[in-house]
Amino acid sequence: MGLIMWLIVGGVIGWLASLIMQTDGSQGIVANILVGIVGAFIGGMILSRGDINNAPLTVTTFLVSLAGAVLLLAVVNLVRRGSIC
Secondary structure (H helix, E strand, C coil): CHHHHHHHHHHHHHHHHHHHCCCHHHCCHHHHHHHHHHHHHHHHHHHCCCCHHHCCCCHHHHHHHHHHHHHHHHHHHHHHHCCCC
């Protein structure tokens, strides 16, 4: 059950991050899931020193994961296009 939750929550986080960063049209569902999962890991490592990846899903962990996904998309956009948005 944990893997299914990772995929669902990762997809939602990745989708929201792509809407915020205006990259939704260029990504598919697989990319959204990957961005969400990797973003959750990045957000957890930066903001909570690794604790968030073992924490239950709460509003705080969701927002930290979303922030990590937005940061990930900003870096990808910076490398691809030369600008953040």
